[in-house]
Amino acid sequence: MAARQRERNKMTEFTRQEMEEAERAIASLLGKCEQVEAKLAVGAAQYTLMQNRIAALRVALVLIREKL
Secondary structure, eight states: OHHHHHHHHHHHOOOHHHHHHHHHHHHHHHHHHHHHHTTSOTTSHHHHHHHHHHHHHHHHHHHHHHHO
């Protein structure tokens, strides 16, 4: 049980550098998704899926920036 807890803690502890790299990668991906969204037909399944992805990426960015 203790080993499992230590492993879980490893997955939630990140260095500042890792967080900054993740922020850059997610911000880049968000920008690309927003460009694609503009080309999709409103109401299409792909459009809705892209909106959901964009929302999730925005949440991730906020959470990362709070930690930095």
